[in-house]
Amino acid sequence: xxxxxxxxxxxxxxxxxxxxxxxxxxxxxxxxxxxxxxxxxxxxxxxxxxxxxxxxxxxxxxxxxxxxxxxxxxxxxxxxxxxxxxxxxxxxxxxxxxxxxxxxxxxxxxxxxxx
Amino acid sequence: xxxxxxxxxxxxxxxxxxxxxxxxxxxxxxxxxxxxxxxxxxxxxxxxxxxxxxxxxxxxxxxxxxxxxxxxxxxxxxxxxxxxxxxxxxxxxxxxxxxxxxxxxxxxxxxxx
Numbered sequence: 001x002x003x004x005x006x007x008x009x010x011x012x013x014x015x016x017x018x019x020x021x022x023x024x025x026x027x028x029x030x031x032x033x034x035x036x037x038x039x040x041x042x043x044x045x046x047x048x049x050x051x052x053x054x055x056x057x058x059x060x061x062x063x064x065x066x067x068x069x070x071x072x073x074x075x076x077x078x079x080x081x082x083x084x085x086x087x088x089x090x091x092x093x094x095x096x097x098x099x100x101x102x103x104x105x106x107x108x109x110x111x112x113x114x115x
Numbered sequence: 116x117x118x119x120x121x122x123x124x125x126x127x128x129x130x131x132x133x134x135x136x137x138x139x140x141x142x143x144x145x146x147x148x149x150x151x152x153x154x155x156x157x158x159x160x161x162x163x164x165x166x167x168x169x170x171x172x173x174x175x176x177x178x179x180x181x182x183x184x185x186x187x188x189x190x191x192x193x194x195x196x197x198x199x200x201x202x203x204x205x206x207x208x209x210x211x212x213x214x215x216x217x218x219x220x221x222x223x224x225x226x227x228x
Contacts, residue, residue, distance in 0.1 A: 004157070028162035035216055043203060055219075091157055095216075100148060101165075101209065102173060103217060105157030
């Protein structure tokens with residue numbers, strides 16, 4: 001079974017600075033998807049960024065980018081120019097290609113943005 | 116507007132009572148999912164359905180039941196057999212067999228009286 005580990009329960013960053021959230025995963029599959037979700041205090045899950053395992057190029061979405069290291073099974077999220085609205089829980093998630101297509105989540109990292 | 120709705124936002128359960136959480140989507144998605152979130156935990160899969168009239172157990176299905184009579188609807192019943200039901204419940208949907216991700220509803224918080 002696949003597992004996802006987020007080793008940082010909490011992180012903090014100063015407004016306008018850059019922060020990196022870590023995620024590692026364990027799988028024997030070669031083709032899969034990885035995601036970062038944001039959960040603000042409203043508790044709505046919001047997709048931040050997605051990476052297909054077969055793509056070597058790291059995904060980027062505006063101020064959000066990932067560092068995908070397939071051999072190391074690492075998938076970190078970098079937030080540049082942090083804003084107060086970035087404060088939230090961030091969850092890393094894994095999804096197999098095919099099958100149940102369920103998401104396997106890490107336990108999350110709580111990000112605080114200091115003004 | 117297309118999206119996923121969950122109701123109620125808050126739900127209270129008495130001992131020995133079954134309660135049903137509603138999940139409706141108008142995204143024309145084939146697949147629907149129920150997740151449970153506990154404090155300090157990520158989301159864990161309860162049940163999922165990839166097609167109408169078919170559903171499968173997830174990782175923590177004990178004490179829960181579902182039905183999928185319509186494409187748009189995937190209600191979750193928390194039975195009296197679920198001894199620790201207090202949690203936040205999230206419903207999601209997606210296009211089956213697609214690279215697209217799952218889209219989530221706003222959630223239901225279930226509390227035990």
